[in-house]
Amino acid sequence: xxxxxxxxxxxxxxxxxxxxxxxxxxEIMFFSGLISAHTIxxxxxxxxxxxxYGQPRLPIEETALNSLALLVSGMVLVxxxxxxKRDPGQARIPLLLSxxxxxxxxGFQGAEWAALLADGLTMQxxxxxxxxxxxxxxxxxxxxxALLALLWTxxxxxxxxxxxSQLATVSAFWYFVVLxxxxxxxxxxx
Amino acid sequence: MRAxxxxxxxxSLVVLLPEAAWACPVxxxxxxxxxxxxxxxxxxxSLLPLGMVAGAGLYVRKRSRDLTDESSNSESxx
Numbered sequence: 153x154x155x156x157x158x159x160x161x162x163x164x165x166x167x168x169x170x171x172x173x174x175x176x177x178x179e180i181m182f183f184s185g186l187i188s189a190h191t192i193x194x195x196x197x198x199x200x201x202x203x204x205y206g207q208p209r210l211p212i213e214e215t216a217l218n219s220l221a222l223l224v225s226g227m228v229l230v231x232x233x234x235x236x237k238r239d240p241g242q243a244r245i246p247l248l249l250s251x252x253x254x255x256x257x258x259g260f261q262g263a264e265w266a267a268l269l270a271d272g273l274t275m276q277x278x279x280x281x282x283x284x285x286x287x288x289x290x291x292x293x294x295x296x297x298a299l300l301a302l303l304w305t306x307x308x309x310x311x312x313x314x315x316x317s318q319l320a321t322v323s324a325f326w327y328f329v330v331l332x333x334x335x336x337x338x339x340x341x342x
Numbered sequence: 343m344r345a346x347x348x349x350x351x352x353x354s355l356v357v358l359l360p361e362a363a364w365a366c367p368v369x370x371x372x373x374x375x376x377x378x379x380x381x382x383x384x385x386x387x388s389l390l391p392l393g394m395v396a397g398a399g400l401y402v403r404k405r406s407r408d409l410t411d412e413s414s415n416s417e418s419x420x
Contacts (some may be wrong), residue, residue: 181387194379195375
């Protein structure tokens with residue numbers, strides 16, 4: 153009598169999601185290092201004046217509105233997940249909306265950078281400028297990478313080749329980009 | 343024994359010579375804001391990885407238990 157093979161068990165966490173979780177852990181430590189360095193340099197500012205004298209002020213209100221677009225994009229991606237679970241075809245519109253909102257955020261940040269550079273805030277102008285471009289720039293690189301991954305997801309969804317584990321993996325990365333932003337905004341802009 | 347001696351010595355320094363205990367070779371000035379920033383970021387960066395690893399461990403344990411319950415329920419239905 154042949155031995156009974158044990159039933160194949162579902163992995164506790166899909167491999168892609170586990171890999172993305174480990175990557176996100178390293179990214180959290182990376183941004184924490186930047187925030188810590190920023191906090192210490194800010195505490196050493198001459199006369200506790202931050203931003204330093206003569207440096208342009210950051211557009212707090214405009215960026216707050218832009219941050220809203222990013223947060224809504226993250227919320228729409230949650231709806232995308234539930235729509236995908238019901239019927240993959242229903243996930244197309246929310247996924248596209250999420251990509252558009254994310255693109256608006258990245259586009260506005262690019263325009264903000266151009267305006268600040270024109271106002272004289274550069275990497276070399278002060279540690280304030282250096283930290284601004286380093287922290288916000290690092291986030292922008294992640295946002296662009298995550299948007300490309302979302303576009304790849306959308307392409308696979310249109311071809312009916314998207315698996316739920318793939319959507320979960322890419323979504324985890326986008327949630328990281330969305331959730332780390334309010335902390336960076338609070339640290340850098342306020 | 344040696345470890346106990348080191349701990350007692352460190353605690354004595356903190357209690358008896360607080361200024362010497364706070365001495366920091368990488369702090370650029372002794373201002374209160376700067377010192378607080380160093381302490382806060384040291385605590386933050388020390389606890390964050392531990393918290394993340396603990397959180398991930400708890401999540402994996404919960405998921406594993408849920409899957410075990412699901413599979414035992416489906417077996418009992420069979």
